Amino acid sequence: xxxxxxxxxxxxxxxxxxxxxxxxxxxxxxxxxxxxxxxxxxxxxxxxxxxxxxxxxxxxxxxxxxxxxxxxxxxxxxxxxxxxxxxxxxxxxxxxxxxxxxxxxxxxxxxxxxxxxxxxxxxxxxxxxxxxxxxxxxxxxxxxxxxxxxxxxxxxxxxxxxxxxxxxxxxxxxxxxxxxxxxxxxxxxxxxxxxxxxxxxxxxxxxxxxxxxxxxxxxxxxxxxxxxxxxxxxxxxxxxxxxxxxxxxxxxxxxxxxxxx
Numbered sequence: 001x002x003x004x005x006x007x008x009x010x011x012x013x014x015x016x017x018x019x020x021x022x023x024x025x026x027x028x029x030x031x032x033x034x035x036x037x038x039x040x041x042x043x044x045x046x047x048x049x050x051x052x053x054x055x056x057x058x059x060x061x062x063x064x065x066x067x068x069x070x071x072x073x074x075x076x077x078x079x080x081x082x083x084x085x086x087x088x089x090x091x092x093x094x095x096x097x098x099x100x101x102x103x104x105x106x107x108x109x110x111x112x113x114x115x116x117x118x119x120x121x122x123x124x125x126x127x128x129x130x131x132x133x134x135x136x137x138x139x140x141x142x143x144x145x146x147x148x149x150x151x152x153x154x155x156x157x158x159x160x161x162x163x164x165x166x167x168x169x170x171x172x173x174x175x176x177x178x179x180x181x182x183x184x185x186x187x188x189x190x191x192x193x194x195x196x197x198x199x200x201x202x203x204x205x206x207x208x209x210x211x212x213x214x215x216x217x218x219x220x221x222x223x224x225x226x227x228x229x230x231x232x233x234x235x236x237x238x239x240x241x242x243x244x245x246x247x248x249x250x251x252x253x254x255x256x257x258x259x260x261x
Contacts, residue, residue: 007221007260009196010035010252011187014046014056014072016206016228017249021154024063025227027250032065034253043190044072045203047146047180047210049118049161050094053077073190075118075145075180076100081189082143082179083114091132092118092145092161111135117168117176118145119161129164136172146180148210152229181207182214202243202260204252206230212242221260225249 012018018028035042044067048056053076057069076099088105089112090097096118100107115132136142148160165176180186191201198219205211206228215222223244224230235245244255 006200007202007256008040008200009191009194009202010040010042011045011190011201011203011215011220012042012249013181013203013205013207013211013228014044014060015048016152016230017204017225018044018060018065019063020152020228024065025249027248029064031249031252032067040256041194041196042071043194045181045187045190046072046074047148047160049075049092049096049145049180050121052095052098054098055095073186073193074099075186078179078183078186078189079116079143079145080105082177083116086113086141088112088114088116089132089135089140090116090118091120091123091128092116093120093123112140114143115140115168116143116145117161117165119151120164124164129167132168133171136168136174142168142172142174142176144176144178144180146210147176147178148181148207150229152206157229181205181210182217184214184218187215187218187220202256204249208235208238208240208242213240216240223252223255 053069053072053074056072060067080103087108090107112135115135144165147162147165149162150157151160169176202221203215204223206225212222212224222242223246224242225246225248227248
């Protein structure tokens with residue numbers, strides 16, 4: 001457990017922590033307001049790969065969260081740094097491509113130097129997967145925006161990008177570079193933006209492997225909430241243990257006061 005006063009910054013997962021199934025988590029807005037009032041810097045670290053940072057911030061505002069897009073760190077932000085201007089085939093959906101275009105990344109349909117895979121939903125067709133597979137065979141690197149197994153949708157659990165990334169890896173016999181959570185580099189991007197060392201930061205998430213395991217590997221303290229994709233049977237079967245296990249984000253202020261102050 002952390003020493004008194006050690007937590008100087010907080011990273012918050014978004015989907016499953018601040019909202020789930022299109023609805024704000026009760027107490028989430030109050031917790032964000034508490035962090036601001038207490039002067040505790042925070043950043044939102046999301047593995048959402050179907051929305052641009054601007055779109056994520058707009059969705060949060062629609063749920064009455066006052067969080068600027070500059071405080072949001074999504075996998076494209078890390079991917080853009082990794083790609084270094086390479087021609088890219090983007091296999092995802094939504095307006096997340098706006099982040100790549102704004103950064104000057106050339107998005108192509110053939111002859112890519114990198115295949116970037118996110119949550120494409122119904123866009124994971126045979127044609128699209130086979131195109132990505134062929135480019136990988138021709139030498140394109142596979143970049144996974146995230147490799148989550150599933151996420152909580154409005155009507156239940158949904159397949160995420162991980163199973164499709166694994167299929168490309170298996171077929172091409174090439175390993176993908178994961179740039180979103182649980183990549184330590186992804187967490188460090190947000191921590192560097194706050195000027196906080198990992199040992200002084202707390203990661204709050206709903207995914208035991210991606211949020212808690214990834215943050216612990218990066219040297220951070222962790223809190224797991226029972227909202228979103230949390231599943232009791234997964235928790236009981238895992239060797240990963242968070243510093244805090246909370247009913248929801250609403251319980252974070254009291255937990256920080258009791259445990260870390």
